[in-house]
Amino acid sequence: MRSFRLLVFALLPLGACNCDDDEVIPVRECNLRTVCNATEAFRNGQCVPARCSDDGDCCAGRRCAAAGKCSPVEERCGQDADCEGLGILCLEEEGTRRCRPPRCDNDTDCEIGTCFEGRCLVDVPCTEACEAGTYCDISARRCVAAPAKSVGCEQKCPEGQRKMLSDPLSMRGDSCCETICECKALPALVPRDVGLHLSARAAAGRILVAAYERHYGDLVLISLDEFGNQLGRVFVDGFDGDQPRHKSLSAEVGPHVGTYPSIAIAEGGKAYIAYRDEDAKDLKLAWQQGDGWRRIVVDGRGDTGLQPHLRLTEDGRPQIAYRVRFDDGVAGLRLAEADRPDPSSSGHWRTLDVDVRSSCIEGCEAGSVCIAEERGDRCLAQAEGCDSCSGGSVCTEDSGTVQCRPAANRTGSVPEDGIGMAPQLLRNDDGLLLVYGDSVASLIRVASIRGGRIFGNEVLDGAGGALGQVEGGVGTDLGAAMDGATLIVAYRNHIDQSIRLYSGTVDLSGERIVFDEGTALSQEPGGLDRLHGADLDVMQMNGQRAVSFQDQSLADASAWVGETRFQNRTTQPDGFSTDLVWLDGRYFVVHARLRTDLDGVTRFAPVVTALAEAN
Numbered sequence: 001m002r003s004f005r006l007l008v009f010a011l012l013p014l015g016a017c018n019c020d021d022d023e024v025i026p027v028r029e030c031n032l033r034t035v036c037n038a039t040e041a042f043r044n045g046q047c048v049p050a051r052c053s054d055d056g057d058c059c060a061g062r063r064c065a066a067a068g069k070c071s072p073v074e075e076r077c078g079q080d081a082d083c084e085g086l087g088i089l090c091l092e093e094e095g096t097r098r099c100r101p102p103r104c105d106n107d108t109d110c111e112i113g114t115c116f117e118g119r120c121l122v123d124v125p126c127t128e129a130c131e132a133g134t135y136c137d138i139s140a141r142r143c144v145a146a147p148a149k150s151v152g153c154e155q156k157c158p159e160g161q162r163k164m165l166s167d168p169l170s171m172r173g174d175s176c177c178e179t180i181c182e183c184k185a186l187p188a189l190v191p192r193d194v195g196l197h198l199s200a201r202a203a204a205g206r207i208l209v210a211a212y213e214r215h216y217g218d219l220v221l222i223s224l225d226e227f228g229n230q231l232g233r234v235f236v237d238g239f240d241g242d243q244p245r246h247k248s249l250s251a252e253v254g255p256h257v258g259t260y261p262s263i264a265i266a267e268g269g270k271a272y273i274a275y276r277d278e279d280a281k282d283l284k285l286a287w288q289q290g291d292g293w294r295r296i297v298v299d300g301r302g303d304t305g306l307q308p309h310l311r312l313t314e315d316g317r318p319q320i321a322y323r324v325r326f327d328d329g330v331a332g333l334r335l336a337e338a339d340r341p342d343p344s345s346s347g348h349w350r351t352l353d354v355d356v357r358s359s360c361i362e363g364c365e366a367g368s369v370c371i372a373e374e375r376g377d378r379c380l381a382q383a384e385g386c387d388s389c390s391g392g393s394v395c396t397e398d399s400g401t402v403q404c405r406p407a408a409n410r411t412g413s414v415p416e417d418g419i420g421m422a423p424q425l426l427r428n429d430d431g432l433l434l435v436y437g438d439s440v441a442s443l444i445r446v447a448s449i450r451g452g453r454i455f456g457n458e459v460l461d462g463a464g465g466a467l468g469q470v471e472g473g474v475g476t477d478l479g480a481a482m483d484g485a486t487l488i489v490a491y492r493n494h495i496d497q498s499i500r501l502y503s504g505t506v507d508l509s510g511e512r513i514v515f516d517e518g519t520a521l522s523q524e525p526g527g528l529d530r531l532h533g534a535d536l537d538v539m540q541m542n543g544q545r546a547v548s549f550q551d552q553s554l555a556d557a558s559a560w561v562g563e564t565r566f567q568n569r570t571t572q573p574d575g576f577s578t579d580l581v582w583l584d585g586r587y588f589v590v591h592a593r594l595r596t597d598l599d600g601v602t603r604f605a606p607v608v609t610a611l612a613e614a615n
Helices: none
Strands: 003-006 028-031 040-043 046-049 062-064 070-072 089-093 096-100 114-116 119-121 134-137 142-145 161-165 181-185 194-203 206-213 218-224 230-237 257-265 271-277 282-289 292-299 303-312 318-325 331-338 349-357 368-373 376-382 393-398 401-406 419-428 431-438 443-450 453-461 478-483 486-493 498-504 511-516 532-541 544-551 556-561 564-568 576-583 586-596 602-613
Touching: 070 096, 134 161, 194 271, 194 576, 194 586, 206 230, 206 257, 206 271, 206 586, 206 602, 218 271, 218 602, 230 257, 230 282, 230 292, 271 303, 271 318, 282 318, 292 303, 292 318, 292 331, 292 349, 303 419, 318 419, 318 431, 331 431, 349 419, 349 431, 349 443, 349 453, 368 393, 368 401, 419 478, 419 486, 431 478, 431 486, 443 486, 453 498, 486 532, 486 544, 498 532, 498 544, 532 576, 532 586, 544 576, 544 586, 556 576, 556 586, 556 602, 564 586, 564 602
Parallel strands: 194 257, 194 602, 218 257, 257 303, 282 303, 331 419, 478 532
Antiparallel strands: 003 028, 040 046, 062 070, 089 096, 114 119, 134 142, 161 181, 194 206, 206 218, 218 230, 257 271, 271 282, 282 292, 303 318, 318 331, 331 349, 368 376, 376 393, 393 401, 419 431, 431 443, 443 453, 478 486, 486 498, 498 511, 532 544, 544 556, 556 564, 576 586, 586 602
């Protein structure tokens, strides 16, 4: 039998006492299985007339409906599609189908959301404080009237809390004990759509994943074990003010930040994350500081912070390579380096423009045309007097010289093609190496940087001719790593869908090969040509190389470890933003999957796939 004792406590001194004159107050027991007569119902701990005249006659979570009957406050439904709100399903409880969050005992019971007060919640309930005489009903997800003679339901709760039932199990339903309200902290919001952009590193036996949360437009950090089980989560940026989202009073979407995250781990396990503020078009950096996070703008000049790659120096100073654009059409690749491990302002950074080109993204004036040159695009006046221009060229005049020049035909906002694609910042004995794509010229380039100066910028592949280079087709997707003095670069040829590999010295005299031809076995005779090689990453530990990427044709995560191919075959989309992690002597690939949840919404979520152990 289930019963509830509704309190009466007295704190007595520890010494001897004379209780002869004290009033004895009996403890009332509330038995929810109390049987009342046919015209009564058990409400607020006693048998009362079953017919109601107003909502105050009913238990919490009930309202007085037609014919004087107490009915659930949730909306009626016939199927899940009838219910509004994330994570809300059409569930039958106590003989009626209503729109409710699913029941739960703990977070593992929730396919989405977090378990709070016995329900799986995705959104914070009752985004506004409840008025006197009402309380925040978790199942209904709004403020509803409290029963008459309830205790504590007139109070006003402090910031960050909501007025809720002290014990929903005994105080809510067709039968109920006495209703008592108390102020409770709001539940933590759960990142619900994570992984369109992600970056992962191993730290202290865990996998830390910095990721972009699409629904709120926030930067989040999630801790996973090797099986992909979530160990912890926190919103890092994207909320108003200083309070993180899970302590906020509002579930409203805030600032739009956190795209293209890049994570690095300092000694001691402190995480640094470089990322882009989409609203301000800035490059930002966040790092752990005590129990919270410090966030600063690193570079706010122009349209900046695209595809940042973060690394830490031996003394813990952040270095970030990233793409940048200006209003005058200049675009390129920039390197920012801090002068201390905890740079608190933009003044603690020095920047170096590694490769800058002009472009015509803002368009050209009337009578001018955008032409393509070796070091970028520019607008020139259209002219007459050329011999017949062919092959996409146009007649232009520059400093009195009239001739046919190749048209670029690139106008508009930030294009997919550009300088500094997928930059990879590496360290060797002589300084820094910056490997990046030039998708305008279809090249892979390597810049050498020492002491804040550029000492060379060479073509690794794409120029054709000597050393096994292809002509064009590269410059978009790539991953790079150093293993001792060996530079390893994996990159995609988007013309034949092969994945190429450079392995050798930093003077670029090493070998260039095709290690994945873009064809995989399938159920179709002869195999199937694959569109693959997006979101490339490469790592080499103990002399054994691993390469991960997405197979776009099958929407699967794929990887090579040495000569062994791994494919994470599923029937639904996977393999977005693949990132390799080395944990406890084994390779793992972290990537995002795309699934349609129970509420019909398609969301990203991070996945961990184990690969082979290295020798």
